[in-house]
Amino acid sequence: MSSPRSTSASGGRGLDRRRFLTTAALGGATIVGASALGGLDADAAFAAPTPSLDPAVPAAAFAEGRITAINGSVLEVAASNGGRHLIQLTNATSIWKLEPTTAEAVKVGDGLYARGVPMPDGTMAADALWVNIVNLAVTVRGIAKDRLHFAHGAHGLVGRVVPGTTAASYLAGALTSDLSQVRIGQSVQVLGAWRPEDGSVDIARMTVGH
Amino acid sequence: MACGSTSLWAGEATWFCCGSSWGPCSSTGTGACGTCQSSAHQAAWPNASAACFSITRPDLCGESIPRRGCGAVMTVKHQCSGSSVCVTVSDCGPRTKSFCGEATCCNGTCRTNRVIDLTPAAFSAIGNLSSGMLPVYIYE
Structure with missing residues (x-):
């Protein structure tokens, strides 16, 4: 099975956002409200998640499981299949827990699905986090x-x-x-x-x- | 099997959980094909078999959805954003007959009736899980 490369006309926005998110995770950038890339809500994040043709920009990643620890802005997650994920939250991460919310609502023991970008240090910088x-x-x-x-x-x-x-x-x-x-x-x-x-x-x- | 670009169907996509998971999803099992996992790019198709069709009955909503069994590969494309994901049929669903006439719209164009269920990994690749439904085109 192979994944197709989308030909979305708006693919450039997805690429820009992904690079932006990666930069935010690495540099600890603080973003308040909307940015020049558009709103940072989940719908905007997924409007054009086109796989990048730029090898410097990694493909999107997905993670699921239950949170075992929260270390600052990094969630340690035990995957249901036995693996482990480290999920990096940034100020650009959209978080849902019954309603759109903030990182303070996320607790140890919660289940989650996350979508984001794999980082060189093994963490995943999350575009969006759906809790429970x-x-x-x-x-x-x-x-x-x-x-x-x-x-x-x-x-x-x-x-x-x-x-x-x-x-x-x-x-x-x-x-x-x-x-x-x-x-x-x-x-x-x-x-x-x-x-x-x-x-x-x-x-x-x-x-x-x- | 490669993901194709030949038009197959259009309608609403919903999402569901299966396989190894947490909460209420931990008891859902690996689906009709025995391979379904929430973290994989997989889908449930309402005509995965005769037995499946008898449960989902998309025909009662006017949808003569063709049979595609376990292992069939499809490309699911968001109607408006154009983002797409390649999925493998791994379960039977959704229960189309229970929601005849339901429509999901974007940019003023709607798709009617639930015709495919995506795993969280697949759905989140093209949309927001909290929306619950997306209007999609399906290719093979």
Whole structure:
């Protein structure tokens, strides 16, 4: 299997951003707000992640696992397959944990997916970090005031309703905070943040199907 | 098998977890093909087999998606950014029939119905995991 080289017309922006991120990680640059490269949110980061043709700019990397230690701005991560990652956060790293947040919200024990650039010292400078994010196909099994009970495969799962955050979309409709149309037996896609302390999931969005 | 450029399909891409993982994903297993891993560039296809098709039923949403079995290789391209990722079919999914008519849009153009599920590694190569869905073109 081989990866194609994209011919995106906006590939130059991805290259510039990647070089910028690498520089930020190596030099400890401080970036406040948007830069000349555009916004530093995750959507902007992934608008054109074209593999670089410049051999000085390494290809994007991906990491997953659970955080075992936090040393300054470096996360030590035990990969689920037994490996280990060192993930360097920079001021250009976008971080999501139920909502866009900052490095202070990241804790030992959290699970993560990260995308970034491999660095010469063996770390990965992260473009984006998704902490405890899950996107699960489940079935509604119970409904309470502040939580929903789901079946996820052969397992049960508690979904917590987060006031001001949890939203639902019914049959491809617009997002709403009104959860009154959720019914037992419905197929639902839940995007949220897993809570390592009790195994439940804080619900960001529910897509309710047929 | 190399990633191709012949148009195969278009629609919504979602993401899912499989194989070695953490949290609720730790119990998901390696999928219908027995090879699925969240950290690999892989995908679930709704017509990976007859048994798979009977679960996903994209035809109920008007999608006559062709059969492509375990090991098939596809290029998934974001409709608007043009970024792409090469994936190998490693599972059955998504459950298209449950979300008929759902649309995901960018730059004013929408793609309807869930037609492919990507692993976190693959999805994050072309989009933001927190978006949950992307409009994509699929090539083989």
